[in-house]
Amino acid sequence: MPELPEVELVARALERALHGQRIASAKLIRAGLAPDNTPQEFARALRGARVCEVGRRGKFIVVRFDGGQVLLTHLRMTGQFKMLRPSQPLPKHTHALFNLDDKSRLAFTDQRHFGLMKIARASELEQTKELRGLAPEPFSDDFTPDYLARVLARTRRMLKSVLLDQTKVTGLGNIYAAEALFLARVNPFVTAAALSRRRVPRLHRAILDVLCEAVSYVRARDVDLENLESNYFSGSGSGWRVYDREGEPCGGCGALVRRVAHAGRSTYFCPRCQRR
DNA sequence: ACCCTCACCTGCACGC
DNA sequence: TGCGTGCAGGTGAGGG
Numbered sequence: 329m330p331e332l333p334e335v336e337l338v339a340r341a342l343e344r345a346l347h348g349q350r351i352a353s354a355k356l357i358r359a360g361l362a363p364d365n366t367p368q369e370f371a372r373a374l375r376g377a378r379v380c381e382v383g384r385r386g387k388f389i390v391v392r393f394d395g396g397q398v399l400l401t402h403l404r405m406t407g408q409f410k411m412l413r414p415s416q417p418l419p420k421h422t423h424a425l426f427n428l429d430d431k432s433r434l435a436f437t438d439q440r441h442f443g444l445m446k447i448a449r450a451s452e453l454e455q456t457k458e459l460r461g462l463a464p465e466p467f468s469d470d471f472t473p474d475y476l477a478r479v480l481a482r483t484r485r486m487l488k489s490v491l492l493d494q495t496k497v498t499g500l501g502n503i504y505a506a507e508a509l510f511l512a513r514v515n516p517f518v519t520a521a522a523l524s525r526r527r528v529p530r531l532h533r534a535i536l537d538v539l540c541e542a543v544s545y546v547r548a549r550d551v552d553l554e555n556l557e558s559n560y561f562s563g564s565g566s567g568w569r570v571y572d573r574e575g576e577p578c579g580g581c582g583a584l585v586r587r588v589a590h591a592g593r594s595t596y597f598c599p600r601c602q603r604r
Numbered sequence: 605a606c607c608c609t610c611a612c613c614t615g616c617a618c619g620c
Numbered sequence: 621t622g623c624g625t626g627c628a629g630g631t632g633a634g635g636g
Contacts, residue, residue, distance in 0.1 A: 330629070330630090331629065331630090334629080387630080402630080402631090403630090404629095404630050404631075405613090405628070405629065405630060406613090406614080406615095406628090406629095421614085438613090439613075439614055439615070440612080440613045440614055440615085440628090441612075441613050441614080442612065442613070442630065442631080443630095444631095483606085483607090484606085484607085485606085485607065485608090489607085489608085492630085492631095494630090494631080501629050501630065502628095502629055502630085503629055504629090571629085572629095589627095590608085590609090591608065591609050591610075592609080592610075592627085594627085594628090
């Protein structure tokens with residue numbers, strides 16, 4: 329279910345739990361989780377490897393080991409890392425298990441089987457099909473209003489779907505895209521190239537603001553790998569501004585929030601604040 | 605080349 | 621209580 333802020337949260341929690349730890353053994357329980365590696369490769373690459381850093385690129389979690397291997401993980405909708413208590417049985421839908429040197433165990437569970445893992449060489453990381461082509465990190469110097477203007481000018485797709493395209497803007501998903509568009513008071517169904525020059529910086533600012541708000545909320549809390557869900561941001565407790573609020577009054581103008589579905593995804597927006 | 609729709613899974617909330 | 625339907629925060633393959 330995670331977008332950039334939630335992935336960031338998980339990466340931080342893993343960094344805390346794993347930094348400097350050695351993997352005694354790793355087991356790929358459902359082979360489809362890492363389709364580019366055999367379970368044997370998976371186990372061999374990680375056995376005895378020491379974690380030197382856990383980070384994030386887009387919505388990917390990047391675990392670096394001292395031997396030069398990297399474990400890439402995408403949580404997709406329902407992937408979760410869980411630290412297990414001693415003698416705790418494997419949770420339902422456990423698809424990979426990492427036994428650490430200190431006897432603690434880390435499970436990867438994934439109810440919907442959408443998540444992905446991959447073992448890669450650190451030197452080839454940027455060229456993997458997973459990371460190649462990802463847009464610049466929103467918080468990097470490369471993600472500027474000019475960059476966004478150039479990306480938007482080049483396409484006739486609707487704005488919302490461009491914001492969800494990880495090769496154009498990385499880190500946004502269905503919730504934060506809707507929230508950013510609302511903050512910027514921009515209509516989700518407008519053609520990207522048709523967005524006025526004046527509004528581009530506003531949208532850029534809004535993207536950073538919604539991500540920033542969520543990440544700082546996450547940062548301020550004690551990250552807990554055993555109860556990650558409780559750390560997930562959902563609009564600072566007050567709830568999202570428009571996401572999942574169909575029929576409720578918009579906090580800005582009181583008009584009723586609308587939900588429109590295409591291709592099986594919902595888009596929430598305020599018909600008055602976000603007029604075409 | 606671009607863009608949209610759907611499939612990939614399981615589970616949960618809802619209405620009958 | 622039980623079943624059937626629709627929905628879920630992601631993305632790639634496939635077709636138009």
